[in-house]
Amino acid sequence: MTDMAHRPDTVHALLADGSAVEIRAAGPQDRDEVLRMHREMSPEDLRLRFFAANPRYAGEAAARICAPARPGYRALLAVARGRVVGVAEYTTLPAAPGEPVSADMALAVAEGRHGQGIGTLLLEHLVHAARDAGISTFTAEALAENHAVLKVFADLGLRTSRHFDGTDVRCTVHLEEDERYLSAMDQRGRIADVASLRPLLRPRSVAVVGAGRRPGSVGRAVLGNLRSGGFGGALYAVNPHADVIEGTPAYPMVAALPLVPELVVVAVPAPAVPKTAEECGVWGVRALVVLTAGLDTGQAEALFTTCRRYGMRLVGPNCLGIANTADEARLNATFAAHPPLPGRAGVAVQSGGVGIALLERLCRLGVGISSFVSLGDKYDVSGNDMLQWWESDHGTRLAVLHLESFGNPRAFSRTARRVARGMPVLTVDAGRSDAGRRAAASHTAAAATPTMTRRALFTQAGIIATQSIAELIDTAALLYAQPPPAGADVAVVSNAGGAGVLAADACVEAGLSVPVLDTALADELLTLLPPGAATANPVDTTAAVTADRLRACVDRLAAHGAVDVVLVVLVPTALATGTDDDPLLALTGTPGRRPRPVAAVLLDQEPPVRLLASTDDRAIPAYAEPQSAARALAHAVRHARWRAEPPGTIPPLSGIDTAGATAMVEEYLTHHPDGGWLDPRACAALLDRYHIPQLPWAWAEDEDSAAAAVRHLTDEDTRMALKAYWPGLVHKSDQGALRLDLEGAEEVRTAYRELRERFGDRMTGVLVQPMARRGTELFAGVVQDEVFGSLVLFGLGGTATDLLADHAARLAPLTDRDVHTLITSPRCAPLLFGYRGGQAVDLEGLEQLLLRLSRMACDLPQLAEADLNPVIARPDGVVALDVRLRILPRHAHDPYLRRLRAARTRHGV
Incomplete structure (x- = not known):
């Protein structure tokens, strides 16, 4: 077996009982482990798995699963502490060109590991891999008496049909992701997450490693707070130079403790942290709180890898500690000077100083604390975890977060939307002074500041974002009491x-x-x-x-x-x-x-x-x-x-050609591996795949074809526009690359010559379009944020876009509610609804344009920027006049797939 914790394709995820497994592709090096798992299966399990209890099937399965990678086949393993505990595989079936692709799949779980959710978790990841490969359905054969595997398929959340043939049943699972599937994954993830946090927040036993013999050390302060707070479980200190500390028995090392503690609080110098974590993992500890600060890169990576390898949940490092005031917990594993007053607010912070301030103010106010977690550098346990804990905790009525970074905002947003319907979720909108990204690439990138992106997340998720800690406390007082x-x-x-x-x-x-x-x-x-x-x-x-x-x-x-x-x-x-x-x-x-x-x-x-x-x-x-x-x-x-207001839904859209759009983008990146701006023809073709309305257009590379385009595009009375193009051109008006209000073919011909004389061979051609009728000039765009995903922007367009900065933003995918608030949020919104007796614009057409733009951003993670400016909105329709699209080589990332963080960084919610 290789060291799977370091494999780049390894994903860690939680099971229903809160333990963690690795999910990764099988390889030739895994053959012995896969064979062992099958050979240890009971005769009954072998019969249900292979339709016969023949031992040789175990060897055949191991050989197939662990063969070198080949087209049309994929096998995933679930691995716990170096042992394979589950396998899921699919084999693609032949399909005619253009026909839906299906695959046969099979599933096996190790003896004694049934009921932990291993099979369901493997299936979720196998479905994700199959979707990426273009597979639309799974088929699986099972014995009709194999109720366990049939229940796995039925509970998955995907549309499933069954066909019985005597003692056999053939299941067909349709792989389209919808709200039902996401909700089913949410529920499974919530159960697993809460179970994994119980050893952390409601431990039955705690050990403090690094509790000093003399007062003044952090570890000793934590030990004293645990004792004075009335912790009722087994409590130990780990110190090789003492037998008793603060009236608590002390032992020289974790392995010498009389029992395996569920939670270990680590307060040792940074160089000793990795070794301490390794001892805890080997001994079977379920959770760590690492108070130590100043870990270097090697120490940090070792800590993170150890926690993943042994399935330990981790708070910190560089944190104040954790507390739970519930009677059944009475846990104060912090080094705060004053114990938290029991109450109804759950608090999670990254900054220890902010945490102390919130604890002091909420307790002085009388709201009190139900649970408190100082996330510190947030290697593992995050705000998303705490939201799910508070959702399940009947003692929490307010959720208070202070986060300095986000790692999976879309998953966080989905959780927060659900939790905020049951209790207020409050935060401080920190970092507002950031000047944002100074991107001259497009209006979209210039408008999409980190502040705007963060506020879009808060608004959509129903999070109450205040401007200061004092304002947060003021708001919490009202929401708590009235x-x-x-x-x-x-x-x-x-x-x-x-x-x-x-x-x-x-x-x-x-x-x-x-x-x-x-x-x-x-x-x-x-x-x-x-x-x-x-x-x-x-x-x-x-x-x-x-x-x-x-x-x-x-x-x-x-x-x-x-x-x-x-x-x-x-x-x-x-x-x-x-x-x-x-x-x-x-x-x-x-x-x-x-x-x-x-x-x-x-x-x-x-x-x-x-x-x-x-x-x-x-x-x-x-x-x-x-x-x-x-x-x-x-x-x-x-x-x-x-x-x-009711939760929004994502409306169905007709006429979408996702496959065609994906093929276009992939072909472009084949010829331009580093990405770039699409030329006007490609922009128009990509928008056509999503039925986003545009003005008629023609491409011309000489004056004759430019003049001829006039006759093809419109009648003689319509005036024309010429837009010069060359790779890298950003703002046409600033460069003098526009000629407007041209009458007839001769003026178009003359304008083309002027542009050619001015820009020479740099100009690769022109876009010829009829002049649009007057209307309200708007702006719509998309930017792919590396952390937050797709952000859809909307506001006042034309030359005033950057000057007035009248924009609103929402994270994709847009729901019907999101698109309504997106349209009504900018200051220019009254113009759209019939300002001072004027006619309202085509609001349905405008909503459709934004929804289709959102869908395009979600379908194409390679779409780094989309800039539609201006978009002309009139009572009789909406049309994009100028379009710029930038493509970068990026891969799809499913934010809702159940997995723990894959790398040790300071990001992650």
Whole structure:
């Protein structure tokens, strides 16, 4: 056997019980292991596998599976700790040219390893490989009594049919990936992920390696926190120079422990980390938390490889530690100075400093922590893992993330979309000062800054992205304590008119509304308040208001339905403060739950935000500044609106020729291995494969063919455009490579001569097109981000594209909901819907163009950039005038295929 952990084609993935296996292609070096696996199968398993319990079939299978690579055949192995525990294979069947390709497949799982999900995991990866090879269906023969393998096919999530023939059954599995299949993979991945994290976050035994004999060491601090936090499982220290540390028995090495700990916390110097990890892996440890910082490249790679080889989940290195405050866990494996207060917020951060700040503020606020993970350099366990853990944890009501990098944003987005429908997911949108990519290659690349890309991810996933930690805490307080608002209408109630005005301004500036109350409600409130009150909104109760009167006013507004939120702004006065008529009692002493959220602004309070205990068991968030309250309310309104809308679906598109487009791209890369910009003819042909509307065009390489194109393209009255082209030309208008509004063939001929004289042999030809009728000039484009995948951009087009930067972006694939928000997000959106009595453009045609552009980006990972500018939108249609497409040699990557990270980097969610 080779060292498979270092093979470039090795993928690691989790099984249903949380253990990990390697998935990789079989090779001649694996023959002995594959033969061993088959020979160890019981006679009954051999009969079900080969339809007869003949031992010689084991040798034949091993020879076939481990033969040198050959066309039309593929075999994948599942390997655990160097042992082959499963095999999946397919053999392509003959097919006529142009006909769908099918393959026979077979599956085997090692004796004693059934029920762990090995076969299903192998099938998922075999399906992925088959799709890449152009195979559309699998067929498999099985005995009708082989219920286990039939269940694997049925539960896979792909469309499957069965044909029974006596004691045999033939299964046909259709390999089209759809939402049902992705959801089935999600569910399997979630079960496996949560199971793999249990030894980490709910361990029954913990050992701390590197706990020093004297106070002051990181390891000793962690050991002390574990003891003082009340960890109820077996607890050990590992130190070769002590027998007892902090009242905890100590042993010289991991292998000397009286039992195999589920979790080991590593706090040793960087050079000792790889050896410690190896000892833990050999001993059977399930999870590591590596606090150590400063690992060099070799040490980091050794740590990562060891964890993958032995299937250990890893937090860190360079981290603060982990905590779980649940009664059944009581785990505080951090070196934080203060223990986390038990509560309802799950927190995961990369920065230890940010983690300490969030722990301190959430605990001081009273929200508390359900679980905390300091991800550190994030070699393995990530934000995606933690989202799935919190989703399964009934003690978590808020998910708080602070991530500095993303490795698989599309998988993260899919998980976050699901989790955010059950609980708020909050983050800080860090790194906004990045100037972005300075790409002169196209408008698309120039517009697609990292900030825009990250915000597209957050928006689509329903993640609440704040601008600071303070704003995150403000928002968390509201979401934790109060129900979600049904809308953005706010009633501002204040005992000081000027303070009410400031709060109303803050609400409007945050995107909320402060509507005038209807006359009947306003008059009713006047009967509740002291003389001199004003009730238009803001409601000025006057400084003379008593607690009872203020309570009656707030309760009436919260119950009426004229507004969605009540914001109470109180200024301390000498009239009632500290007495039974203190207006603050109006907030906290209500007899029943108010049906709508209520928040407060207390201009005299010192903490920026706090929770006021209330008799209705629903705390009132109180802020020191109106702006803080307004921002928190705006985030809550947007999140509630996102949750109220149904999840989007990817609409079916007719007329798509994916095979033809793929063939075009592959042929181009055959002749241009380094990639490049397609010429205008290839651009037009590729857009035709996706039925993206374009102006009629003709290619001309001399003045005669340019003049002749006029007669072929349009009638004599239509004016023409000439667009010069040569490889590397970026912005035609900047180069003077455009001639517009040409009348007739002679003007076209003259214009061609002018262009030829100006650019000489550099110009390889011109694109001849009729001038488009006037309409709204828009911009649509795609950029393939190395980390985030395909990003679709849309906004104001023409020469103003870069100047005004009126763009919005969404990650592909676009759903019907995504495309709607993409069209309505730019500032120019009112122009599309009939601004000031004008006609609306063809919105359905515009949506189709963006959806087809998204589909093209998903089908063709080689499409590095697509720049459609301008796109003319009119009431009678949408058409792309100018198109630029750049192709690079890239391979498809399925972001949803179940696998752990394949390399040790600082990326990954």
